[in-house]
Amino acid sequence: MDDLDGQQLQEKLKSSANGLSQTEALRRLAQYGSNELAEKKTNQILKLLTYFWGPIPWMIEAAALLSAVAQHWPDFAIILLLLLANAVIGFWEEHQAGHVIAALKAKLAMKAQVKRDGQWTTLESRELVPGDVIHLRLGDIVPADARLLDGDPPQVDQSALTGESLAVTRQCGDAVFSGSIIRRGEIDAMVYATGANTFFGKTAELVQAADSVSHFQQAVLKIGNVLILLAVALVSVIITVAVLRGDPLLTTLQFALVLTVAAIPVAMPTVLSVTMAVGARLLTKQGAIVTRLAAIEELAGVDVLCSDKTGTLTQNKLTLGDPFSVRSSSLDSSSEDRDPDLVIFTAALASRSDNKDLIDRAVLDGLSDSQRLDNYELIHFQPFDPVHKRTEATVRGLGVR
Missing domain, CATH: 3.40.1110.10 (Calcium-transporting ATPase, cytoplasmic domain N)
Structure with a gap:
């Protein structure tokens, strides 16, 4: 709808400068959905299982399996306890952080002045629908893609979208995009796109598709990969020598277990998780919100924060x-x-x-x-x-x- 002028847009959206009725707004809300970006919901059980997946967890699980086969039950219990402790601590800390962030989002929900049934009212931005008339003033973050109605031309900061640091003057009939900021003036505008259909929403969907691995995770993976290769090579040598010498299978497994347990830092994930969990608790008391435990190590490596x-x-x-x-x-x-x-x-x-x-x-x-x-x-x-x-x-x- 970017190529439509103001009058054509109003006809297309079947709206006017007086806005929509509450009944029509509710109908459009059901049709277009909320004015927010959809968040991917993660199955909590699958999230917990991810803590048992990876190079070091594989090695610990292999050690536990060898302990069970060799019937070394004390070793099996200790290794299994450390594996579970690492997974539960990491999962619980991130789960708690998720609740804190959800509460913070609800508290900091953006508001917008909207004209409904001919009267101005303040609603959460997530309730906006195409055809709504909103009032934009100095300091407001534009809650959705909208077309300016009659009024004094405002200055809009679009740096979050375009990277341009200077505010631009938008004339009546021009479009202003979700995420931009009103730097000067105030004016009414008509919403024509919400949620994922906005210019900002389409960009955010591309960003969400990207995935990155932290420096901390990269370091742990490197250590795990080296230890796996070393343990596999030595176990292979032991098994080969045992087969050539005709040693009993149980004796061979016991040697393999000793070597595997010695090569694997079984307590390392647990120690790291506990240490960062303690750090997360201390940061929480200072008002910080830790979404991922690995983020603590990342922040510790920052020299300059702008x-x-x-x-x-x-x-x-x-x-x-x-x-x-x-x-x-x-x-x-x-x-x-x-x-x-x-x-x-x-x-x-x-x-x-x-x-x-x-x-x-x-x-x-x-x-x-x-x-x-x-x-x-x-x-x-x-x-x-x-x-x-x-x-x-x-x-x-x-x-x-």
């Missing part, structure tokens, strides 16, 4: 400091010069509570008497301009001509 995030790394809370005035204002003739309360009140007049902006919220919460705002009518609101570093509002006192 990040442009603040809210997710800090407390994500804004508080109002002590204001001061450098000039008087004519808004309130009863106020004295350099009145801190007047500074807060003036800033509150240029703030909007329905925007749910953190800065606006901090200013409004700093008012000693919020009822004073009822004496003024908002005529025009200019959202925050990152170039001029200010928000502007035109207000009129009630009863004033």
Whole structure:
């Protein structure tokens, strides 16, 4: 639908600038699905079984099998216990991390202002459907591919999609893509693609198809491969010599078992899992979320970490400091010069509570008497301009001509 103009798009989606009805939105939600990327669900039993698959687990399992054949039951029990401990610890830690991440996603679910039944309401972005009319403002992450309606052209940061660091100005009728950020202005837009059908969704599906092996896993695999080759070569020599000498089969198996157990670091996976599990617990107490135990070793190898995030790394809370005035204002003739309360009140007049902006919220919460705002009518609101570093509002006192 990228080649359709605004009017053609509205006709195609059977929608208008007034948005959809709640009934029609629910019908389309059932038709198009949720506005989110589908996550691959892993069978937990199969996930547990993966911990028994690999070079070192194979060697440990071979040692356990040889112990059973040779009827060395104490050795068999110890080896089997270590094998199970490694699998259970690794599986349980990642399983717990999955629950934490699921709870975090639910808490941080993106919201969007949507017009339903002619009224603006705030919904989770996953509930958006093609044909919905959404309101985009400064700092918003575009929740779905949408076409801009009438309004002032906003500036959009598309670096997450295109790599271009500078924001671009999008005109009315232009498309804005899911994942981009509104850097200046505010405007209404009509959703035309959601979920996996968005530009971002199609790219994410390609990324999800890729698989990578961590440095830690590569090191363990190399050690396992060397030990397997060494153990197989030595066991082959023992069996060959035993056959040529005519030694009893049971005696040969006992020698093979001793060599295999000696060549295999049976406790290494368990020690590694326990060590990283302890590290994961300590990191969790500090507020970090470990999705994979191997990620701890990967992070430990980082020399320089560059990040442009603040809210997710800090407390994500804004508080109002002590204001001061450098000039008087004519808004309130009863106020004295350099009145801190007047500074807060003036800033509150240029703030909007329905925007749910953190800065606006901090200013409004700093008012000693919020009822004073009822004496003024908002005529025009200019959202925050990152170039001029200010928000502007035109207000009129009630009863004033």
